[in-house]
Amino acid sequence: MKILIVDDETNIRELMHRYLHLDGIDSDCAENGLSAQRMLKDELYDACLIDLKMPGMDGNSLIEWIRSEGFRMPIIMVSAHGEISDAVSALKQGAQDYIVKPFDPEELVIRLKKLVEAQNLRNLVENETRNTTVDDKQIFVGESPSIRKIKDLVARIAETNSTVLITGESGTGKEVVARDIHNSSLVKGGPFVAINIGGVPENLLESELFGYEKGAFTGAANRKTGMFELASGGTLFLDEIGDMPLSLQVKILRVLQDKRITRLGGTDPMPINARIIAATNKDVEQMVREGKFREDLFYRLNVVRISIPPLRERREDIPLLAAGILRRFNRQMGHRVEGFTSEALSMLTSHDFFGNVRELENILERAVIFSDTPEIQVEDLDLRGSVSMRTHDKEKEETKIDLSDGKSLKDVEIDTIIRALHRWEGNRTRAAQELGISRRTLINKIAENNLNL
Known part of the structure; x- marks a missing residue:
């Protein structure tokens, strides 16, 4: 970090220079606005400390020139008592902050660092925004330690065909990570086929995955190719695997073991060579303990585990x-x-x-x-419509229903569904997450109870 100090008082310049040096911050000094102009043209500075009252070009005029020349570094105006109104006008000219003489050196350094960090962050964001060479939907973005670890893991499993289980809350980017794995893998030239298990009605899920032969059931007028076949030579992404019914889990397990599928209504097994990546926002280990998810299937899927933090x-x-x-x-x-x-x-x-x-x-x-x-x-930024889950958890606690009032369990279930949907303004996905059920189950319960919501 390098700072330009502009002040006509020698002792003030030297004091600020010394304060910054003690904190490991490099700085140059200019005795007036004209000297500052020359130095700004010759050197790059991360921020400026500018005195308001100077002979010749005063602080306001210098700030106006700095902004007109396109310099974007943060500026802190240094003013004396009785000049607050002038300092406020300096903020309008383009200064980000002002500090009053005599000032606390520690406070000056804190404010300066905060402004420089904020500007560096803005520069980074703007550089990223202007970069149009990247397909944003295909790359998992982040430089935090947890994301670096995930990127390293993706790179390490790229040349394997191991099954991967990705876990994380809804909206964390599980499919983006799955696509990153595919695009880094040996089958990146093949198709990437994704299916949201929770978004397909249970009675259609098997035919979507395995396909069917002509005449396999009423309405099967033509042969249908399933997701496993479509993903041949590439990657099949099974999103929200925790919503898969137990009856179908055993068939998925068999596919993972035998590397073969049979279309509905068919008799001849067909080999498949798709890499399987599964994802869920649920606690699968808990589901295994509760008997809601097959333990053997869990171990087949959980060869490589990637957990995405919220x-x-x-x-x-x-x-x-x-x-x-x-x-x-x-x-x-x-x-x-x-x-x-x-x-x-x-x-x-x-x-x-x-x-x-x-x-x-x-x-x-x-x-x-x-x-x-x-x-x-x-x-x-309208953050008012973005409601914290913790608020909803609190509301759930406050609206618990007492069975002693004579309500049946069915009435309680209906009432709970209605309250959750009202809290989420009809958003069935969010309401289902709050209730701890799949979106498909919620839709089935709405239809089953003739709820006109």
């Missing part, structure tokens, strides 16, 4: 993720939003994001639509 546990990745998402929305919508203000980035990195990357995408999509400035501002 976004709130890797906040340092939020700026890079936001930059990639912003770049994608700019491209899709034809917008040219360059980045984020420091305040907007700070608000994003402090948000809990219980919906993880998917929630971040939703917030930024709205921000890009409504932004009228080159940078996304705080007011563009």
Whole structure:
């Protein structure tokens, strides 16, 4: 970090230079605005400390020149008592902060570091936003220790054909990791076929996976190729494997063991050579203990385990993720939003994001639509509609139903479903997550009880 100190008082310049040096910060000194102009043209600085009152070119005029020349480094205005109104006008000219003489050296250093870190972060985000050489949907973004570990693991298993189980909360990017594995693997030239187990009705799931022969059942007018066949020579991604019914789990186990499938209505087994990657947002080990998931299938899938942490546990990745998402929305919508203000980035990195990357995408999509400035501002980020799961957990505790009031278990179930759907404004996926059931199960219960929601 290198700072430019601009002050006409020699003792003040030397004091600030000494304070910064003691903290390991390099600095140069200029005695007036003209000297500062020459130095700024010859040297790169991370920030400026500028005195407000100087002979010749005063602090406000220097700030105006700095911004007109396109310099973007943070500026702290240094003012004396009685000059606060002038300092406020300096903020309007482009200074980020001001400090009043006599000042606390420790406070000055803290403010300076904070501004420089914020600017460096903005520069990083804007560089990422301008980089159009990357397909954002195909790369797992992040530089936090946990994400570096995942990237290293992906690289290590790239040349194997081992089955992989990816776990993590909804919206953390499990499919993105699965695609990264595929794109780094020996079968990257083959197809990547994905199926969301929880999104397919149970009575259709087997035929989607294995396909069927013509005449296998009423309505089977033609042969259908299943997902295992479509993924031949590539990767089959079984998303939300925890929603797979027990009756089908044994058939998946047999496929993993024998590397063969038989279409519904068929008699001849066919070899398959697709790599299997499974994912779930559920605690599969607990499901095994409860008898809801076959232990032998779990061990077949869990050869290599990748656990993705929630976004709130890797906040340092939020700026890079936001930059990639912003770049994608700019491209899709034809917008040219360059980045984020420091305040907007700070608000994003402090948000809990219980919906993880998917929630971040939703917030930024709205921000890009409504932004009228080159940078996304705080007011563009509508975080009010982003409700913390902890709030809902608290609401669930507060709305527990007492069976002593004469209600049947069926009535309690219906009431619980209605309350969850109301809390999530009809969002069935979120309501199902809160209730601890699959989205398909929730839809079946809504239909079974004729709930007009």
